[in-house]
Amino acid sequence: MLNFLQKLITFDTTQIENQAIEFIEGYVRNIYGDQLIYEKQDISDKGRYNLIIKNTNKPDVILAGHVDVVPELSKEQFIPRIDGNKLYGRGAVDMKAGVAINIALIDFMLKNKIKFWILSYTDEEYNFLGMKKFVEVYGGKIKPKLTIVTEPTNKIIYTGFRGIAVVNLQIGGVSVHSALKHLGINAIEEYIHYIENLEEYIQTKDSDGYVSLTNLAGIHGGIDKDGIIVSQANIVPNTAKGIFSLRLGNMLSYQEFESFTRNYLDKNGIKIISLEKKNWCYPLIQSDLLNKYSKYSKVESGLTFGYSDVQLIKEYIGGDCLLIGPGPFEKAHQIDEYVEIESIYQSKEIIEKILKDFA
Incomplete structure (x- = not known):
């Protein structure tokens, strides 16, 4: 052997x-x-x-x-x-x-x-x-x-x-000069805030003994120039796309996830450019x-x-x-x-x- x-x-x-x-x-x-x-x-x-x-x-x-x-x-x-x-x-x-x-x-x-x-x-x-x-x-x-x-x-x-869900998401923010960051929406930073809030949300549905987690596996952000993302230090990034997984300790449905995602991002002035479910498997x-x-x-x-x-x-x-x-x-x-x-x-x-x- x-x-x-x-x-x-x-x-x-x-x-x-x-x-x-x-x-x-x-x-x-x-x-x-x-x-x-x-x-x-x-x-x-x-x-x-x-x-x-x-x-x-x-x-x-x-x-x-x-x-x-x-x-x-x-x-x-x-x-x-x-x-x-x-x-x-x-x-x-x-x-x-x-x-x-x-x-x-x-x-x-x-x-x-x-x-x-x-x-x-x-x-x-x-x-x-x-x-x-x-x-x-x-x-x-x-x-x-x-x-x-x-x-x-x-x-x-x-x-x-635990179950597992894998999702691709690209969001859009608002570009401004980096000296006026407070007037824009940094898509990269907002993406990370979204993942943190998503984990808190799915954990509210866990029963005793279950632990749901998120994992941001990859993220790429910057300025969207005709579909190509470039980085520029003096401009607040207006897009970020990434892939993340949810380790599900509960029966959260994709519909519930999508509803939370759209409501959260809309409330924070963030546009969804694309949202794709790759896998959704329950515990x-x-x-x-x-x-x-x-x-x-x-x-x-x-x-x-x-x-x-x-x-x-x-x-x-x-x-x-x-x-x-x-x-x-x-x-x-x-x-x-x-x-x-x-x-x-x-x-x-x-x-x-x-x-x-x-x-």
Whole structure:
């Protein structure tokens, strides 16, 4: 499992995952051959595809893991390195270790006669294209009783997750000479004030234990000259465009969000140039599973945990949906990202116990 993971880390999967997925398929074919079925699922984006490895057309269990990673902060991150109990590399913990666990569980599931699918999918870090394609094709057609996504969780079993919304917004202010700033509307500053007020607003809808957050991921502002934004130090910027996300701890609808946004900006004399919803996914709450899985590991509701696209499986396919994987989660996306080697094997053992009782 460790050698497989080290090789998987060497593939740059920030944009295209095909080489890594070909490696996964070749590795499994070399061991299991025609015992298993190998399905490539085109997601219609630059030739990218998901890989589904299965021993049945009607799975009781799905193990899933995404192969893509966030952009590297150093090319050395694609050179795996072991130091004691730590395996360093981009995607080591988020979540190529989880993919390695899924593949390592094939033998266990075959021996225990479990009907399974293993989904190695694309584009989780960006637009969820891989999981969207999977549920589009198989929603209503399969009825697994259990789905486990082996995301990094520090070996905690999460039964619920916050929702996520991603929005593009461009606003317009009023340009004046910077010496007369009080007569204008600085679009960049107002954008930041809007995000701060938006977070306060969505948190008013949170119930106990839930924490909604905003994240301004990128902003570009200045003077709009025929659609091109330029910066000029002595002029108050009249436009700002950005992308931001909402980590939803409540069932805030897009209509409620849009109403707040338009009312707030209008009240402050700010024009909306463009407003685009890219994703809007609600929280997943499975409180009935907290006791059901507590004998295997620590279980949490996930009300302060990040979004997982296992929520799409729950919505369109159904069954129990869990997150459980190695750690430390806190090192995901960091320049010194690593996975604790011991936690990989411990996570695999926890999942084996769940699957054994399930079988």
